[in-house]
Amino acid sequence: MKKIGLISVVCCITLCLNAVEVTKEGKPASAIVIPAKPEKSVQYAAFELQHHFRLMTGCTVPIVREGEKFSGQPIYLGKTLASADAGLEVGKLKREEYLVAVRTDAAYLAGVDDEEYGSIEYGNQSALPPLEYHNHGTLWAVYDFLRQGCGFEWYAPGDNGITYQKHTSLSVAPFTLRRHPFMKAFRMIYAPKIFKAYGQPYTPYEVQQLKLRWKQTIRYGIVNHNIYGIWIRFYAPCKSPWLAKYFEKKHPEYFAQNYKGASRTHLIAMRSQYPDDEQLPPQLCNTNKDVIRILAQEAVDRSRGKKVVGVSLSNQVKKMKDEPFYYPIQPDDNHGYCRCADCLKLFPDKYRDGQRPDNYIHFEWMSKIAREAGKKAPDAGIGTLAYNTTTPYPEGLDLPSNLSVMIVLNMSNFWHRLSRQRTDHMLDGWIANEKDKRLLTVWLHLLAPAWDARIVYKYNDFFPGYYYHEFARHLRKMTDGGVMGYFIESGDEISVPFWYQHLELYLASRLADDPSLNPEKLRDDFFRSYYGAAAQPMRQFYDLIEYAYMNPSNYPGDQLSRFNTLGAFQSEEVNWGKCGTKERMKQLGRFLTQADRLADTPEVRERLRLLREGMWNPMLRGRARWEEKEKYINRPVLSAEYQPMPEAGGNLKKVDWNRAAKIDSWRTIDGFPFSLKAKLLCAVDKTHLYLRYEEQGNEFSKGVKSLWEGDHLEIFLASQGALPVHQLCIGANGMIERYGHYYKNDAAYSTAWNYGPEPVVQTENGRLFMETAIPLRSLRTGSGKEIRLNLFRVFPGGKKGCWSPIFVPAHNTPERMGRIVLRDNF
Ligand SMILES: [Zn+2]
Incomplete structure (x- = not known):
């Protein structure tokens, strides 16, 4: 890939010789020129460009189609005739590649765009380019132009999350780049609650817009639990009529054996389809040859665009032009693996303390499916997870090259030495052995302390955990190790507002795009441009939260010697008794008061208000509740x-x-x-x-x-x-x-x-x-x-x-x- 090189703001406030003049003294001096027949995503890119120019300069740069009259210097978007005349080979760009060429008389921004036409209306949800399995390379070019050429940055949803310097005159000095985002397979933060907790004003539109500004996408290789077509077809008719019609014939031998009457909590994803079935097998048999054949055929069919029988990702994954294809196969999220005689005989020398070698069994099974699929269709791959007991690298197994592995890792308990060591051990094992052999991607859990507080210990308002620096170190390890996709499960899933993790999420979006960026500089830039005159106390605020959360000496000694894969460290007593102590909360409050005093623009005051409403006020509530509770805890029992x-x-x-x-x-x-x-x-x-x-x-x-x-x-x-x-x-x-x-x-x-x-x-x-x-x-x-x-x-x-x-x-x-x-x- 071609690197962006140094990120430098090259806009000129006053007249800049040999530059493209966008606006001059509050008047447009340029036009945004799109092809005569523009793709939808190119139109959206043009509207985004126009919107940002308007924010910065207060004036509206016109959007025209090639062939229409315009005055001033042109900023060409997409596959224009002018870009061909200028010698730019836009048609030769492949996959996510895009280019920016700012010259002295014109600018050209273009990438690969889906050939979808029809006019769109900016500000409307339906106008937003889809995140998954679509090309909108010109939009990526626009964002790089806005960042590098004009000094924009995107830290949060909505206009208030955008930072820039206001000018009435904007001109952009020449620069050129041709590149693609580093992580080529997918870059995705899962945000089903759209950062909406505590009545925050973000809309689905604003959140998807931020995701686009952060170049979020899925192109290939994404995995989730997806194996259920076999139950639908060969176990028994499902409860829902639209799935029941796919039932073919009972094949009890396809399923995990010896779970009769023991399946009450098993088969999480399909339980609702067989509600009263006490015999429901929790998994498939790992040695049955027909199961391997059926799953391989699903992958082959899907790689050719055919619909398959299934739920979850089965029919959501698509083969994109010029991209590889991996069909997701991942067992249900339970430990009820097959106990038939053949499955119990697998890897007898790998048992440890009586524990089944799940990682060997899983990856050998996946390898067989991938080899079978590869025989039938050379470009059909299989994607699976290294997850839970299958996360450790299965040393010595020969995995086929068309098997991709998404490693599931906990990123939020790095303060805990044993947890950190485990994460490192898993990641290092896969990278060291498989870096050049296959597609490696990651599924990152950024869930503590939110998960512990709300799901495990059931208290709502908690002291947050920032872990930017350790996260940066691990992201670097991933990009150095050739990891080509990240999927983040964040606190948003449990309705935790954006502010509890926004810098970590921002960092992931930037490093996945360009791993040569310096995380410290990104963080410095954030405080300076997002909090402006209040940067200093706000930096202290973030630093203190990170220190309190990440320093092992802030935790009780017995916690440090215990470890479980689930985490569950942040009991209310640890969270408020050790991390968010009364003294720290007072100090944090002082930083915020100083920040309020220093804030000198409406934008910064609004950002501080959002942080208070979305995070600080809940923290105050949590602290007050804990102090009330403490009075009882230390009392003798009744x-x-x-x-x-x-x-x-x-x-x-x-x-x-x-x-x-x-x-x-x-x-x-x-x-x-x-x-x-x-x-x-x-x-x-x-x-x-x-x-x-x-x-x-x-x-x-x-x-x-x-x-x-x-x-x-x-x-x-x-x-x-x-x-x-x-x-x-x-x-x-x-x-x-x-x-x-x-x-x-x-x-x-x-x-x-x-x-x-x-x-x-x-x-x-x-x-x-x-x-x-x-x-x-x-x-x-x-x-x-x-x-x-x-x-x-x-x-x-x-x-x-x-x-x-x-x-x-x-x-x-x-x-x-x-x-x-x-x-x-x-
Ligand atoms: Zn079996």
């Missing part, structure tokens, strides 16, 4: 007292409830008051614990099928603040489940706990009643002098109350269980 009573021998009728411990005050799991008209009595004699629960104003909802649909009662019992723990769950329609949670060989496990007769449950007339006698023996409680207990009442929609607040999502938190104790003076 206790209730019982008095001795005559032996009832397990007979509920003989219990003297007047001597029972009485619990009738309820809280949320976070310690806030919870309104529930209910009373739990706990009576104890020498042999039994007797529980009686009465609730007024509610009864279990009828018609639920599972205890876990969210209308139930859970009681946890233990003899100390640790395992073993016993769990009694009661739900609608007489559903009762009882479990014991124990330790064995340093591992926790759960099993049924049938301590005796089932509890008596009545739920009717707005009243809920439960009574049970539990032998102390079955609780393994020792003396019975102290029993640890907690109760949760869960309502539909997720609302729940408990006796002793646990401050974490897992109900089974023995250390926070309350105490049932014998009253001292008896």
Whole structure:
């Protein structure tokens, strides 16, 4: 590729000799000239150019078609006759290649454009060129012209996200480039929520527009879970009629064996098509020859533009002219791999601690499919993921060249040494061995701390994590290693506003386009041009957030020695107790106040407002909530007292409830008051614990099928603040489940706990009643002098109350269980 070279702003504010004059003293001095029959994307490129000129100079440079009259110097866009006359071989550009030639008398901007015609209306969603499987090279040329020639940059959606210097006169000094974006396969930030949380004003139009300004696209090689055509055709008819019609014949041997009755949580993507099927196989068989043949044929068919039976990416991927083609094949996101005799025999020497060598099994399977497809159609490749247990490089396997690999990597926990080492190990393994042999791309998770906060620990407002510098180092490693595509899953997916990650996202877009750029300089430019006079305090603001998040000494020691692939490090206690401390939040607040004072343009003031609304105010809310919660967390757990009573021998009728411990005050799991008209009595004699629960104003909802649909009662019992723990769950329609949670060989496990007769449950007339006698023996409680207990009442929609607040999502938190104790003076 030809490099842009030094990014230098070469616009001239005053008269510049030997330059293309765009505007002069507030008047147009040029015209945007498009072909007589312009492609839609060239028209859009012309409107974008006109829009930017108008922002900078306040005047409207006319757009004319070649052959129409115009005055001033021409800026030619697309495949014009003039560009051919000027000796520019626009017709020879291939794939994403584009050129910019600014001369003394004219400028030429052109690339490969889809031959789609018809007029468009700027500002309309339908006018935006599609991001996927389309050519709009002239638009790329326009953006490079605007950046290098005129000093524009794009940091956020909408006009407010564009930076530039205002002039009334604009002229552009000569420069030439001919290039294509570095990452050729795809460059895509997944943003399904369009950065919209907290009522931010971005529209889908503005977000797609920013994606275009960031040269986002998909051309080939993208992968996602995509393997479902075989269920549709050969497992059983789907629930939806439009899929059911593709069913051909039952072939149980195609599917993962030995999952009978064990598939309740498996086959995530297709579960809705087989809702009541307890036998649904979670994966395919990895050794069945027909499966290999069928999947290879799908790839061949799709490479030739034929429709295939499937969901997900099956028919979304397309073969573009002059580009390679990889059909995505990736198992469902579950670990239910086939346990047939042949599959269990695979790679016996690669088992580690009894763990299947998933990476070897997966990549050998994919290789067979790719070889089969390659035999039938030389340009049909297979794309798959190196994901989860298949991420480690399968040393020694011979992979065919038409197999592309998208490596799934976590980018947001670099502060954690073990997590960082794992990421490096995976990435290095693939690059070192496969760099020159195949298409390598990456799927990057930029999800922490948002994921941990909102999905794992269920607190909404969190202290953000910036990790620009480590991210830059890893992006560099990828581009040096020949990685040709990135797909980013960002916090947007869980409705986190743009501001929590905008610099990281911006960086990815720039380095994927041109890896020779210096990340430090990009960051310097950002503060200077985006925050203007407020650059200094804003740089300190970003620096402090990055320092707080990235410095391992800001985390509790036991976290650093533990590791799990899911992350889940940012509990609320770590996030607000260690990263977003009171002192840091005060300091950050001071930086923002200074920035507000220094901001000297309406644009910068608006950017500061957006940051406050989108990130800082939620941070303040999160901090305040944590401080409120802290008051409860450090409190001793609750206790209730019982008095001795005559032996009832397990007979509920003989219990003297007047001597029972009485619990009738309820809280949320976070310690806030919870309104529930209910009373739990706990009576104890020498042999039994007797529980009686009465609730007024509610009864279990009828018609639920599972205890876990969210209308139930859970009681946890233990003899100390640790395992073993016993769990009694009661739900609608007489559903009762009882479990014991124990330790064995340093591992926790759960099993049924049938301590005796089932509890008596009545739920009717707005009243809920439960009574049970539990032998102390079955609780393994020792003396019975102290029993640890907690109760949760869960309502539909997720609302729940408990006796002793646990401050974490897992109900089974023995250390926070309350105490049932014998009253001292008896
Ligand atoms: Zn098998």
